[in-house]
Amino acid sequence: MKLITTPELGGLFQPQPFLRRANPIEYMEYRTLGNSGLKVSVLSFGAGTFGGTTEFFKAWGDTNVAEAKRIIDVCVDAGINLFDTADIYSNGASEEILGQALEGKRNNLLISTKATFRLSKDDPNAVGSSRYHLIRSIEGSLRRLRTDHVDIYHMHGFDATTPLEETLEALDTMVRSGKVRYIAASNFSGWHLMKSIAISERYGWARHVAHQVYYSLIGRDYESELMPLGVDQKVGALIWSPLGWGRLTGKVRRGQPLPEVSRLHKTGDVGPQVSNEYLYKVVDALDEVATETGKSVPQIALNWLLQRPTVSSLIVGARNEEQLKQNLGSTGWTLTPRQMKKLDAASSLPRPYPYWHQEGFGERNPFPV
Ligand SMILES: NC(=O)c1ccc[n+]([C@@H]2O[C@H](COP(=O)([O-])OP(=O)(O)OC[C@H]3O[C@@H](n4cnc5c(N)ncnc54)[C@H](OP(=O)(O)O)[C@@H]3O)[C@@H](O)[C@H]2O)c1
Numbered sequence: 001m002k003l004i005t006t007p008e009l010g011g012l013f014q015p016q017p018f019l020r021r022a023n024p025i026e027y028m029e030y031r032t033l034g035n036s037g038l039k040v041s042v043l044s045f046g047a048g049t050f051g052g053t054t055e056f057f058k059a060w061g062d063t064n065v066a067e068a069k070r071i072i073d074v075c076v077d078a079g080i081n082l083f084d085t086a087d088i089y090s091n092g093a094s095e096e097i098l099g100q101a102l103e104g105k106r107n108n109l110l111i112s113t114k115a116t117f118r119l120s121k122d123d124p125n126a127v128g129s130s131r132y133h134l135i136r137s138i139e140g141s142l143r144r145l146r147t148d149h150v151d152i153y154h155m156h157g158f159d160a161t162t163p164l165e166e167t168l169e170a171l172d173t174m175v176r177s178g179k180v181r182y183i184a185a186s187n188f189s190g191w192h193l194m195k196s197i198a199i200s201e202r203y204g205w206a207r208h209v210a211h212q213v214y215y216s217l218i219g220r221d222y223e224s225e226l227m228p229l230g231v232d233q234k235v236g237a238l239i240w241s242p243l244g245w246g247r248l249t250g251k252v253r254r255g256q257p258l259p260e261v262s263r264l265h266k267t268g269d270v271g272p273q274v275s276n277e278y279l280y281k282v283v284d285a286l287d288e289v290a291t292e293t294g295k296s297v298p299q300i301a302l303n304w305l306l307q308r309p310t311v312s313s314l315i316v317g318a319r320n321e322e323q324l325k326q327n328l329g330s331t332g333w334t335l336t337p338r339q340m341k342k343l344d345a346a347s348s349l350p351r352p353y354p355y356w357h358q359e360g361f362g363e364r365n366p367f368p369v
Pocket residue numbers: 045046047048049059060061084085156186187212213239240241242243244245246247249250251261262263264298315316317318319322323324326327
């Protein structure tokens with residue numbers, strides 16, 4: 001059993017891995033998701049690339065059913081047991097393709113999907129986390145996914161216009177009726193998540209077991225508030241865009257044009273932003289570690305995340321089988337403490353207030369004497 005210690009947070013996060021021999025990688029590790037009993041593979045697959053029905057999603061990927069079936073076979077052979085999608089991805093086509101591709105294989109595999117973002121321009125209720133919208137959303141997702149239940153149901157974002165009691169009671173009813181197994185948040189602030197947990201606990205309702213968050217070597221904001229909250233409240237992190245929104249692929253480098261096939265041409269201005277200088281500094285460090293280890297840039301970027309506290313699973317994205325197979329090679333080995341330190345140093349940024357003020361609490365007096 002491997003323990004991930006978090007001395008800097010004063011806590012201990014215990015993922016309890018279960019190892020399973022599989023090809024083409026040596027083993028897949030499974031971690032317990034937050035405060036639940038659910039075991040998820042440390043790599044999961046993100047089906048944002050399935051469909052491609054709009055210009056934005058087409059740039060992300062346009063995987064059809066036949067290709068999706070092959071991709072899912074590769075995932076299953078490697079021991080991946082979690083597949084992530086959302087009602088909004090390609091206007092439902094991602095869920096439809098995932099549902100078709102998983103037919104006959106649903107047993108033992110986990111599906112996570114999401115609701116909250118606007119589904120139609122004409123209907124004021126086709127958005128948010130109201131009981132009305134969520135009930136319609138889950139019914140639509142179940143139909144498109146060709147299943148009778150969703151394993152992890154995320155609130156894709158925080159809806160500040162709906163009372164949290166209404167949202168959480170509706171989600172609890174879904175869990176009790178068997179349509180949803182576990183509930184999760186995504187893209188919440190610390191207080192959104194903490195208030196949600198407190199309300200669930202007050203009423204004895206299902207509580208968020210996971211937080212689907214953006215976290216990467218070029219996006220470490222998660223560490224300031226949400227990671228300590230995850231340790232304290234035992235909320236597992238499902239990491240979206242672990243390659244920094246498709247930037248830590250080894251194809252984006254100082255002095256080189258973006259390759260012709262890169263979603264960043266169309267999606268670079270949406271999603272997490274990063275300065276070129278910072279990105280290149282991190283890529284330089286990744287290149288140095290790649291030379292030392294013989295691993296690729298994406299494999300190293302993913303392995304770094306796997307060693308960080310609270311991380312339950314990385315939702316890997318891949319345009320094709322080749323990228324997927326390479327990303328599968330990010331598990332089964334670990335970067336050395338020195339290599340982790342090098343990557344930490346290249347990617348760390350000054351923290352915003354009050355986090356810089358809290359650093360070293362107990363060891364330093366903030367006022368020089
Ligand atoms: N909750 C949320 O708000 C949220 C937001 C975003 C994503 N997500 C989830 O996270 C999943 C993954 O997100 P993401 O696709 O942005 O992840 P990512 O890992 O940051 O980027 C994946 C992209 O990087 C490139 N790539 C991946 N592996 C590569 C390799 N080995 N070599 C070269 N290029 C490689 C591909 O794009 P190119 O071929 O174009 O370079 C691929 O589409 C999504 O499918 C979705 O399920 C959730």
